[in-house]
Amino acid sequence: MRIALIQFDTIARNREANIATIERLLDGVECDLAILPEMFATGYDVEAEAIAEASDGATFRWMDSYARNHSCAIVGTVAVRERGAYYNRMYVCLPDGTSCYYDKRHLFTFAGEHHTFSAGRERVVVEWLGLRILPLVCYDLRFPVWSYLPGEVDLIIYSASWPASRIGAWDTLLPARAIENQAWVAGVNRVGTDHKGAPYCGHSTLYDFLGHRIADCGEGEGVTIVEIEPSKAATFREKFRAWQDADQFTIR
Numbered sequence: 001m002r003i004a005l006i007q008f009d010t011i012a013r014n015r016e017a018n019i020a021t022i023e024r025l026l027d028g029v030e031c032d033l034a035i036l037p038e039m040f041a042t043g044y045d046v047e048a049e050a051i052a053e054a055s056d057g058a059t060f061r062w063m064d065s066y067a068r069n070h071s072c073a074i075v076g077t078v079a080v081r082e083r084g085a086y087y088n089r090m091y092v093c094l095p096d097g098t099s100c101y102y103d104k105r106h107l108f109t110f111a112g113e114h115h116t117f118s119a120g121r122e123r124v125v126v127e128w129l130g131l132r133i134l135p136l137v138c139y140d141l142r143f144p145v146w147s148y149l150p151g152e153v154d155l156i157i158y159s160a161s162w163p164a165s166r167i168g169a170w171d172t173l174l175p176a177r178a179i180e181n182q183a184w185v186a187g188v189n190r191v192g193t194d195h196k197g198a199p200y201c202g203h204s205t206l207y208d209f210l211g212h213r214i215a216d217c218g219e220g221e222g223v224t225i226v227e228i229e230p231s232k233a234a235t236f237r238e239k240f241r242a243w244q245d246a247d248q249f250t251i252r
Contacts, residue, residue: 001032001033001129001130001131001227001228001229001230002030002031002032002033002225002226002227003031003032003033003034003035003186003206003215003225003226003227003228004026004029004031004033004034004035004072004223004224004225005035005186005188005204005205005206005215005217005223005224005225005226006022006025006026006034006035006036006037006188006204006223007037007188007189007190007191007202007204007217007220007221007222007223007224008021008022008025008037008190008191008192008221008222009021009190009191009192009193009200009221010037010039010040010041010042010043010044010161010190010192010194011043012042012043012045012194012195013042013043013045013050013051013195014042015041015042015058015059018040018041018042018043019041019059019062022036022040025221025222025223026070026223029223029225031072031225032072032073032128032129033072033073033074033075033128033129034066034072034073034074034075035074035075035076035157035159035186035188036074036075036076036077036159036188037076037159037160037161037188037189037190037204038076038077038088038137038138038159038160038161038190039051039077039078039079039088039161040076040077040078040159040190041059041076041078042079043161043190043194043195044138044161044190044194045079045195046108046111046112046113046115046116046117047116048079048081048086048116048117049086049116051079052079052080052081052086053078053079053080053081054080054081054082055080055081055082055089057078057080059078060078060091060093060099063076063078063091063093063099064093064097064099066093067093067094067095067097067099068095068097070095071095072095073092073093073094073095073128074092074093075090075091075092075093075135075157075159076090076091076159077089077090077091077104077137077159078091079117085118086116086117086118087103087104087117087118087120088103088104088107088113088117088137089101089102089103089104090102090103090104090135090136090137090159092124092126092128092133092135094126094128100124100126101124102120102122102123102124102135102136102137103118103119103120103121103122104117104119104120104137104138104139104140105119105120105121105123105136105137105140105143105146106119106137106139106140106142106143106146107119107139108138108139123136123146123149123251125149125152125153129230130154130230130231131154131155131184131230132152132153132154132155133153133154133155133156133157134147134149134153134155134156134157134183135157135159136156136157136158136159137158137159137160138158138159138160138161138162140158141158141160141169141170141173141174141177141187142169142173144176144177144180145249145251146251147177147181148180148181148246148249149181150180150181150182150183150242150243150246151182151237151243151244151246153181153183154183154184154230154233154234155183155184155185155186155228156177156178156181156183156184156185156186157185157186157187157188158174158185158186158187158188159188160187160188160189160190161189161190161194161200162189162200162203163198163199163200164198164199164200164201165198165199167201167203170187170189170203171203171205174187174205174207175207175211175212175213176211178207178208178209178210178211179209179210179211181209182209182233182236182237182240182242182243183209183233184206184207184208184209184228184233185206185207186204186205186206186207187203187204187205187206188204189201189202189203189204190202191219191220191221192221201219202217202218202219202220203216203217203218203219204216204217204224205217206226206228208228208232208233209232209233209236209237210236214226214228
């Protein structure tokens with residue numbers, strides 16, 4: 001599987017410009033899975049009323065169309081309005097026209113996200129080209145129990161807007177999640193400066209099931225392509241069956 005990590009400077013509340021940037025960066029790129037940063041169409045923003053779309057709004061329709069037209073699964077989060085509530089929703093759109101979503105569980109209270117968005121309640125695992133994929137969002141990375149599905153997932157994806165001031169935690173926790181789940185872990189973060197002046201330095205990466213970094217986008221805008229062999233993680237888990245001894249947690 002060829003995975004594209006797309007790292008760019010999202011322009012606040014400018015869907016058309018951000019999608020144009022993504023299309024420019026992906027022009028001529030061949031991949032099976034494209035991963036975008038958190039709230040890629042608007043930039044991370046806790047003012048839900050100002051940025052939210054319907055669940056089948058323009059950004060979702062673009063993702064669905066891109067997946068169909070490029071034979072490539074695409075993943076990213078969108079601020080969504082549904083049944084009187086707002087969600088930071090991560091869509092996984094597949095080339096066959098099917099899609100699923102995960103609503104961010106851990107809302108970033110430090111920024112007041114919990115005041116305007118509602119928390120998701122369920123984890124979602126989607127299968128694509130031989131990989132069982134667990135989509136998660138940014139702050140979820142800090143909570144290992146929610147990220148813990150040893151033996152049940154092959155790839156964990158974190159779509160993020162993780163500031164430079166706390167990038168050390170990002171760099172440390174991504175390989176930790178890979179090691180404890182014996183799974184590939186991809187983290188995609190933005191660069192640039194947000195609408196409040198906070199800087200972001202990227203560090204979008206992909207780690208293997210041993211916690212080795214096998215792709216690194218650095219701190220600039222761009223796309224990094226990495227190819228993985230899905231069977232390798234399964235083979236390693238079968239050889240080193242640490243997942244059999246895992247604690248059984250009840251998620252509340």
